[in-house]
Amino acid sequence: MEKQCQSCGMPLKENQGSEADGSLSNMYCNLCYKDGAFISPDMSVQEMKQICDEALKEKGWIKPLRWVALMQIPTLKRWKK
Numbered sequence: 058m059e060k061q062c063q064s065c066g067m068p069l070k071e072n073q074g075s076e077a078d079g080s081l082s083n084m085y086c087n088l089c090y091k092d093g094a095f096i097s098p099d100m101s102v103q104e105m106k107q108i109c110d111e112a113l114k115e116k117g118w119i120k121p122l123r124w125v126a127l128m129q130i131p132t133l134k135r136w137k138k
């Protein structure tokens with residue numbers, strides 16, 4: 058299975074975030090996670106969905122595809138309770 062950021066759901070490739078010791082995170086991307094901490098620690102899952110929706114819209118994703126992508130966000134590790 059392809060790795061994806063456990064915060065925003067984007068594919069995790071060359072865009073890994075960094076841990077406090079400078080190593081690369083296998084869990085989160087560099088837009089969500091830096092130096093061992095979330096960049097926006099107070100963000101809600103609703104806000105994350107909105108940001109992703111805008112980002113995907115800019116990439117030209119049609120609404121049904123965006124809907125599927127956004128659906129998975131609450132199941133990611135960061136948001137699962």
Ligand SMILES: [Zn+2]
Nearest residue numbers: 062065086089
């Ligand atoms: Zn991310």
